[in-house]
Amino acid sequence: MNAKQMWLGCAAVCCAVTATGATVNVPLKEGWRFVKADDPAAGTNLTIKAMSDILDRADRGDTSGAPDFAWAKPGFDDSAWREVRVPHDWGVDKPFDSSLPYGDGFLDVTGVGWYRLKLNVGGTGAAIPKNGRVFFECDGAMSYAMLYLNGKFLGGWPYGYTRWRVDLTKHLNPGGENTLAIRCHNVKHSSRWYTGGGLYRDCRLLILPEDYVVPGSVYITTPEVTPKRAVVCVRYEMSKGGKKERSFTVDNPRLWDINDPYLYTVDVEGDTYRYGIRTIAFHADRRRFQLNGRTVPLNGVSMHHDFGVLGAAWNRAAQKRRLLLFKEAGVNAIRSSHNPPDEGLLELCDELGLLVKDEVFDEWRKTGAAGKRKNGYTNLFDVWHERDIRAWVRTDRNHPCVVLYSIGNEIPEGFPKIAPYAEFERIARALAEIVASEDPTRPATNANNNRGNYVNDFPSVLPVMGCNYYPWVYSGLVAKHPDVPFFGSETTCMSVSRGEYHFPVHQAWGKTPFRDMYNSSYCWEAVGWKAINKNWSCPPDAQWYWMDKVGTCMGEFIWTGIDYLGGPFWCDNWRKKPDFTDPAVQKQALAEVKDRGMTRAAIHTCNTGFLDQAGFKKDSFWLYQSRWRPELSMAHILPHWNWKGREGEATPVYVFTSGDEGELFLNGKSLGRRRKQPGVWDRAYRLRWDDVRYELGTLEVVAYKDGKEWARNTVKTTGAAAKLALEAETETVAADGEDLCYLNVSVRDAEGLVVPNAKVPVRFSLEGPGEIVATDNGDETDFDDFRKPVRRTFNGWAQVVVKAKKGATGVLRVTATSANLAASRTEVKINLVH
Secondary structure: OOOOOOOOOOEEEOOEEEEOOOOEEEEOOOOEEEEOOOOHHHOOOOOHHHHHHHHHHHHOOOOOOOOOOHHHOOOOOOOOOEEEOOOOOHHHOOOOOOOOOHHHOOOOOOEEEEEEEEEOHHHHOOOOOOOOEEEEEEOOOEOOEEEEEOOEEEEEEOOOOOOEEEEOHHHOOOOOOEEEEEEEEEOOOOOOOOOOOEOOOOEEEEEEOOOOEOOOOOEEEEEEEOOOEEEEEEEEEEOOOEEEEEEEEEEOOOOOOOOOOOOEEEEEOOEEEEEOEEEEEEOOOOOOEEEOOEEOOEEEEEEOOOOHHHOOOOOHHHHHHHHHHHHHHOOOEEEEOOOOOOHHHHHHHHHHOOEEEEEOOOOOOOOOOOOOOOOOHHHOHHHHHHHHHHHHHHHHOOOOOEEEEEEEEOOHHHOOOOOOHHHHHHHHHHHHHHHHHHOOOOOEEEEEOOHHHHOOOHHHOOOOEEEEOOHHHHHHHHHHOOOOOEEEEEEOOEOOOOOOOOOOOOOOOOOOOOHHHOOOOOOOOEOOOOOOOOOOOOOHHHHHHHHHHHOOOOEEEEOOOEOEEOOOOOHHHHHHOOOOOOHHHHHHHHHHHHHHOOOOOOOOEEOOOOEOOOOOEOHHHHHHHHHHOOOOOOEEEEOOOOOOOOOOOEOOEEEEEOOOEEEEEEOOEEEEEEEOOOOOOOOOOOEEEOOOEOOOOEEEEEEEEOOEEEEEEEEEOOOOOOEEEEEEOOOEEEOOOOOOEEEEEEEEOOOOOEOOOOOOEEEEEEEOOEEEEEEEOOOOOOOOOOOOOEEEOEOOEEEEEEEEOOOOOOEEEEEEEEOOEEEEEEEEEEEOOO
C-alpha cells in the first residue's frame, strides 16, 4: 500500500475533553504576578542553545544545570510586580514604538518576562488522591518557558506553540502554599509575524489518580462507517496498566459535516470525551476532496493567532466571532498559519462545522528565504522537531475538523540554492512518517512556494501536494502528475485598506500602490502583481481563472481571512518611498527618509484580509462571498458614492455578485447591462462599468441569474455627519472574566446613512460593573494606544470591546460621543454564564 492509498477512505472519530471524571482539571487564571524583566542571575549565558539544552535535558529527566534564580524562590518579594490574568500577552501592555521591528507590529513583544503564582492545591477545592500525581499543563508559552516550583527547576518547553506539561508531584507541598514561577524568553528575530509574549494560552493543574490515562494518549478511530453503523475504536495508555483498546458500534450514525457538525460523547476511564463520525478522501480527479462521500471545495482562509487589539492571548469569544464572520463569507476551511493552533480553535471548528488544515512549522533546518528569521525554529529543529510533531498530532488528532496535516510552510530547503533537493525530500518524508505514526487517518502535505517543485518529482513525495501561489503552473503539475491531489495551500495575498480607493484604477500592484500608506479597495493590488502568468501572487480573479481552467484543484486557502498584527515584509519599502497626499506630511516623511533611511512606523497590521483588524468587512469580503456562496442571492456595489470634487471624472463601478449579469443605474438612468465573461480572467468574476462619470445621487444594481432577477444593491451619496450610532454585536456578556462584547459605532447623516469617509474622534465611556478592554477602527496606519477609550473612526466606523467583572450582575451601559455629533448609548446585559 503506497502513500497515496494508505489513508484513502479512512474515517476518523475524534475527541476533546469537555468534562472531567478521574482527572481533575484546575484552571490557573487569576492571581499571577508578572514583570517584563529578567532576574540578574540570567546574565548573558542563557543563549538559545543553552536554554534548549537545559529544557532538552529536563524533558529527558535531568533537571540539573538550570540557573538558580532568586526570582523563582518562595521568599522573593514580588509585591512590585503587576497582577495579571492568564492567558496574558505582554506585547500589548505598552503602546506602539516605531523603533521596534515591523514584524512585531512595532510592539514590545520580545524579551524576557516572569510569572509567579502562590498556589495552595487544597485551597482549590480539589483533593489529591492517595498516590496520585499533579501535573502543570500549558497550552502554549512564548517561549523557551522554564518552570520552577518552590525554587526548584522542573522543566518547560522551547517552542511557543506546543502544549507541554511538567510533573510537580515530588516537589509539591500538598497541604500548604507553593510558589510556581515561570520564565519566558521571546527571542528577538525569531518570527516573521506577531507572536505574543508569555503565558498567552491557558494553564492548568491536572490532578490524577494513581493509575491514570496518560495525557495525549487517547486516540479514537472508526475502521468502518456506513449509513447503518459505525465501528468506533478507542485506544489509550494507562500510567501503570499499559495500553488499552476497546470497540463499540453506533447504529445509524449521524455524521459530522460542515452543514451538521454533530458530536457524540464517549467515556474513557471516567473522563468524558466528545467526538464526531465522518469520512474523508482526497482524489486527483474531479471528485477532489470528499467529505462523507461528496465533493466539497476547500474555501479556506489562512489565519495567524493574534486577535488584533487584544494581542495573542487566547480568547474563545474573539475567536468564535471571527469564525462566524468567515462562515458568512462562505469559508468552510481554516489554515493554522504557520504553527499549531490553540486547541480551543479546533473545538470551535468542531462545533461550527469548519475544516482545518493544521500546520506545524514555518522553518526546518535552514533559513535564507522568504524572510525567515535567524533566531527562528531552525535553532530547535534537530533536537525538538520529533517531540513537537508528536505533541502536536496527539493534541489535535482527536478533532473531526482536522483533515490535513501541514508539515511546513515555504520551507527554504525547497530551493536548490539553499539545500540539495534530496535533503528537502528526505526531511519531508521523515516528518510525514512521524505524523503517520501518530495518526495515519489524515494525509500530510506541505505549503510549497518553489514553483519548480510543482513540476519535478516532489508532488509524489507526500500524499497531497500543497501549492503556495503561482497558479499558472498548476497545468504543468497536472500534466506531469495526473494522479496527485493538489490545492492552493496559500493564495492571492492581496492588500486592501477598507474604504480607500485610488484613482485612476490600476489593475496591478503599480509603482505606488500604497498612497497614504493605504491600498485601494478596488481589489487588484496583490503584492507585486503585474501580469496573469508572471508573478507569485495574484488577485482572486486570476487565482480562480487558473483553478477553473485546470479543473481539478481541490480549493484554496487565501492569504488571509482577517488582517493580523505585524507589518508585512514589504512594509519597509513603503517607509523608504513615502507617498502622502498631504504636502506637509509628505515633506516630513521625506525628511525622515533623508535622516534615517525611512519614515516612522508605516502600518502595524498586514492588510491582506477580507476583514480588517476590527472585523469590519472590506469590499473583498463580498468578492469572496460571490464565489464561495453561489446559492446566496447577493450583490455588492463599490466604491462608495461620496466623491465631492470628482464631479464629471471617471469613477469606475464594480459589482460583486453571485449572479451572472447586472444592470447599473445612476439616478434612475441605465448605464447598461454587463455579463460575466468566463475565460476572460478580469471580467469572469466581477461586473465592471469602467467609464462611469461621477455625479452625486444614487447608484443601484439589479443582478440577474439565468435570466431572472437575483439581487439588488444600492449606494447613495450621504449628507454631512450628524450623529453616532452605537450597536452591540451581542445582547449579553458572561461574567466569567473572559467573555467579550464588541460594540461598533458608525457615523451617520441626518437620514441614518453611514458616512463612508468619516474620520472623527469618538470617546467611549462605560457605566456598570465592567471595563473597556480596547478600542479599534481597522485602520492599519492608526498608532494610537489600543487601550485608550478614544478612537478616530476610519471611513465611518470604530469599535470598543468591553467585558464584565467576574461574578458581576446587572447591565453595562456604553456611550459614544463626538464633538458636534449626536451621541449614542446602548446597554449590554450581564449573564453569570454563557
